[in-house]
Amino acid sequence: MQITVETRAPALRAADVLALLLCQREPGSRLAGPLAALDRALGGRLALALGSGDFRGRSDETLLLYADGSIAAKRLLLVGLGDEKKLTRDAVRQAAAMAAQAASRRSSRTLALLPPTSRRVRSREIAQAVAEGVVLAGYRFDRYRTTPIPPGETPPDGLARLALLTSRPNEARGMRSAVGIGNHLAESQNLARDLSNEPPNLLTPTALAREARRVAKEVGLRVRVLGDPELKKERLGALLAVASGSHNRPRLIVLEHDGERSGRARGKVHRHPICLVGKGVTFDSGGLSLKPSTSMVTMKHDMSGAAAVLGALRAAALLKLPLNVVGILGAVENMPSGTAYRPDDILTSGSGKTIEVLNTDAEGRLVLADALHYARRHFAPEVIVDIATLTGACAVALGPWASAVVSNHDRLSERIVRAGEVTGERFWPLPLWDVHREHMRSHVADVKQTGGRSAGTITAAAFLSHFVEDTPWAHLDIASTANTDQASPLQPRGATGFGVRALVEMLRGLVEKAL
Ligand code: BES
Ligand code: MN
Ligand code: ZN
Numbered sequence: 001m002q003i004t005v006e007t008r009a010p011a012l013r014a015a016d017v018l019a020l021l022l023c024q025r026e027p028g029s030r031l032a033g034p035l036a037a038l039d040r041a042l043g044g045r046l047a048l049a050l051g052s053g054d055f056r057g058r059s060d061e062t063l064l065l066y067a068d069g070s071i072a073a074k075r076l077l078l079v080g081l082g083d084e085k086k087l088t089r090d091a092v093r094q095a096a097a098m099a100a101q102a103a104s105r106r107s108s109r110t111l112a113l114l115p116p117t118s119r120r121v122r123s124r125e126i127a128q129a130v131a132e133g134v135v136l137a138g139y140r141f142d143r144y145r146t147t148p149i150p151p152g153e154t155p156p157d158g159l160a161r162l163a164l165l166t167s168r169p170n171e172a173r174g175m176r177s178a179v180g181i182g183n184h185l186a187e188s189q190n191l192a193r194d195l196s197n198e199p200p201n202l203l204t205p206t207a208l209a210r211e212a213r214r215v216a217k218e219v220g221l222r223v224r225v226l227g228d229p230e231l232k233k234e235r236l237g238a239l240l241a242v243a244s245g246s247h248n249r250p251r252l253i254v255l256e257h258d259g260e261r262s263g264r265a266r267g268k269v270h271r272h273p274i275c276l277v278g279k280g281v282t283f284d285s286g287g288l289s290l291k292p293s294t295s296m297v298t299m300k301h302d303m304s305g306a307a308a309v310l311g312a313l314r315a316a317a318l319l320k321l322p323l324n325v326v327g328i329l330g331a332v333e334n335m336p337s338g339t340a341y342r343p344d345d346i347l348t349s350g351s352g353k354t355i356e357v358l359n360t361d362a363e364g365r366l367v368l369a370d371a372l373h374y375a376r377r378h379f380a381p382e383v384i385v386d387i388a389t390l391t392g393a394c395a396v397a398l399g400p401w402a403s404a405v406v407s408n409h410d411r412l413s414e415r416i417v418r419a420g421e422v423t424g425e426r427f428w429p430l431p432l433w434d435v436h437r438e439h440m441r442s443h444v445a446d447v448k449q450t451g452g453r454s455a456g457t458i459t460a461a462a463f464l465s466h467f468v469e470d471t472p473w474a475h476l477d478i479a480s481t482a483n484t485d486q487a488s489p490l491q492p493r494g495a496t497g498f499g500v501r502a503l504v505e506m507l508r509g510l511v512e513k514a515l
Contacts, residue, residue, distance in 0.1 A: 001135050003162045003183055005127065005175045010034055010165050011041035011071040016108030018073035019099035021092065021116050021130075023084035024057040025050065034114060034167045041071050049078070058082055059091060062098060073112060077102055087118050089129040090424035096133030097489035104138065104159045112163045127164055127175035131182030132501070134162050136490045139190045141197040184318040185504060189497035191215065192304070192311035196482065196495030200283035200300040204248040205331035208280055208303065212253045212310055212329065219317040221327075222256040236370040238349040239330055242363040245287055245340025246333040252374065253280075253306075255313045255327040262320035273324035274510060275381035276313070276503060277371045279364045279388030280306030280331035287360030288336045289343060301495055302364070304482035305388040306331060311500035316507060323511050326379050330367040334360070346445045350374060351467055354445035362450045364390045365460050369467045376471055383412060383515060384468055385506070387476040387499050393456025395480035402426035403481045403498065406461035407474035411515055416474055419505035425498055427476065430455075436462035472515060 010018060020035070028051050031039050039046040045065065049055055055063040061080035067073055079095045079102075081087060096113065103111045111134070115126045138159055142149075164179060166172055195203065195211060203211075209225045216223035228249055231240055236252070243250035259269040281302035285291060291299070306329035313327040341347070345357040347366070351373040355366065368386055375384055394404050403420075405427045407413035413429050420427040436455070440463050442448035447466050451459030461475045481498040484491065 001138065001162060001183060002160060003131055003164070003179045005164045005166060005172050005179060007166055007169050007172055010038045010112070010114050013112040013163060013165060014072040015074070015110040015112035015163065017075045017077050017099070017103040017106070017111050018071070019077040019079055019103070019111060019113045021079050021081055021095045021099070021114065022057040023081045023087060023116055027051050027053040027056070034165070038071065042067070043070060056080065059094065062102060064102065075106070081116055084118065087116065087120050089121060089125055089422060092116070092121070092126050092129040093133040093424055094489060096130040097137035100134040100137035100159060101489050107158055109158055110161045110163070111159055112165060114165045123166070123168070123171045124174040124178035127178040128182035130164060131162070131179040132186045133490060134159070135183055135186035136189065139193055139492060141194065141492070141494055181319060184315050185501050188311040188315040188318070189500040191314060192307040192497035192500050193495040195307040195310065196301050196304045196497070198300070200333070203282055203300070203303070205251045205280070205282055205333060206249065208282060208306065208329065208331045209251040209253050212255060215310060215314050216255055219314050221313055221317050222258065224254045226252040226254070234350055234374065235348070236350040236374065237347045238355055238366040239332060239370040241341040241345065241347045241357070242334055242366050243332045245337040246335040248282070248333045250332040252371065253329040253331060255310070257313055257316045257321065257325040259321060259323040259325070262322045269322050269324060271324065272382040273326045273379055274507060275326045275328060275375040275379055275384045276309045277328045277368060277375055277384060277386040278306035278309035278330070279303065279368055279390065280329045281364055281367065282331060282333050284334045284361070284363065285336060287334050287363060288340050289359045289361040290336055291361060298483055301483040302389050303331065304478060304495060304498070305386070308387050308478070308497065308499035308503065311497060312503040312507070315500065315504045319504070321507055321511060323507055325507060326375065326381065328371050328375050330371040332363070332367050334363040349467070353447060353466065356442040356445040356448040358448060358450045362460070364388050365449065365463050368464055372464060372467045376468065381471060383510070384471050384473045385416070385476065385503065386464070387478060387503070389479040389482045390477045391457045391460050391479055394477040397430070397457055398428055398480060400480050400484060402428045404428060404430050404457050404477040405474055406430050406432050406458060406477070408432060408465055408468065409472040409474065412472050412474050415509055415515070416476070416502065416506055419509060420502045423501040423505050425502040427502065430458050432458060432461055432465060437465055440466065
């Protein structure tokens with residue numbers, strides 16, 4: 001998407017659609033600034049529409065008007081933002097997405113957009129949110145559809161250009177850099193969506209490694225891929241056990257963003273990196289503890305954590321974050337077979353700790369245990385954040401409305417919750433106490449893999465905590481947010497790319513202020 005910031009008057013900007021994002025207003029309240037000039041050009045028809053009460057600027061409200069040549073744009077679209085006193089970046093993102101969808105439904109190529117001005121949200125924050133909303137709204141996964149889109153479905157996005165209009169020349173520069181940031185973030189999230197939507201016959205662990213290599217080359221990340229021989233040498237017995245049932249062999253994918261090379265921070269960058277670790281189970285059948293058929297559908301999305309990490313690393317590189325960041329993706333397929341691992345097995349993980357297997361469907365934590373250990377051993381990270389579609393229990397606890405964060409470090413957990421508030425991705429903390437950690441001790445091995453029906457999201461995290469020791473660490477369970485069957489303006493059905501923007505927002509926070 002080509003995105004520009006322009007200081008041209010709205011009436012003079014040629015476009016298929018000119019969208020105005022408007023906060024809630026009393027019918028008859030006076031138009032000011034660029035809106036007043038636009039209304040004059042329209043011969044008072046904007047004031048007429050607003051005065052009628054047909055459009056009040058509530059969120060989710062839209063009104064489309066056809067221009068008659070009095071302004072350069074073909075159509076005028078009003079989009080509501082809700083109460084000005086409660087304006088958030090997320091409201092702007094949503095409204096921009098609605099504008100983009102309304103425009104692309106009418107086969108528009110060019111969208112000009114007048115964002116709101118606000119004392120609560122800075123113009124550059126608004127600009128970033130607009131770019132994100134428009135780019136996210138344009139996402140489709142249609143590469144395997146050979147038949148025309150049926151009537152009633154939104155056609156593939158044809159929107160090619162977005163022009164943000166501002167009447168404040170001194171803010172244009174900041175807005176320009178902000179739309180660049182928003183564009184990179186949303187495109188990186190769309191990459192995560194693409195990978196997660198890919199079918200499991202095509203997106204195998206080796207294919208995921210190939211994609212990671214491609215992205216690394218595109219944006220300038222260092223990349224290393226470990227296959228069977230290296231994984232054996234590292235003795236990653238937990239990850240290898242999960243992989244043992246499948247002909248599709250595992251990969252541990254390691255990506256590095258070098259913050260020193262970003263120029264503006266030479267010498268100031270912490271040597272110890274931030275490690276992001278993602279669960280990349282390309283298909284989760286449950287293994288010998290086989291899932292029921294209906295639960296198996298959507299299990300192609302079980303690599304969404306890995307996809308989010310790849311997306312975040314891509315964005316970190318494009319934004320040239322002055323911070324060393326390492327991404328570790330544990331890519332494995334979980335299948336039943338004569339060579340598969342079993343319940344009752346005892347595994348020796350890379351850390352040397354032994355694990356009693358109780359259910360082969362709790363495979364994600366085994367993959368993560370070894371990936372977390374690998375992160376600690378090879379990178380001595382300052383912080384580790386893992387992200388995973390780890391437990392169905394998370395959906396029971398929080399539903400599709402939020403992801404869980406479980407951490408051994410309160411300030412880190414708070415940082416993530418805050419980052420999510422900024423990006424419109426909800427994270428909610430669950431406790432991790434010694435009682436949970438003790439609960440995961442085994443009678444026959446060092447730790448047991450599962451903790452029974454109680455507090456399933458927490459006990460999974462408690463298991464992981466045995467492999468991070470004292471490194472500040474947060475675990476993000478995105479089992480209920482990684483994919484959706486409910487389309488919305490920002491989001492078609494399928495993979496959401498949840499976590500990409502929050503992870504990067506957290507990283508940006510760590511640049512500003514260490515933990
Ligand atoms: N990938 C699943 C978790 C999951 C379930 C994600 C539903 C999205 C939707 C994970 O590997 C799993 O199967 N977890 C088990 C753990 C249990 C066996 C302790 C679960 O949640 O049932
Ligand atoms: Mn499973
Ligand atoms: Zn799984």
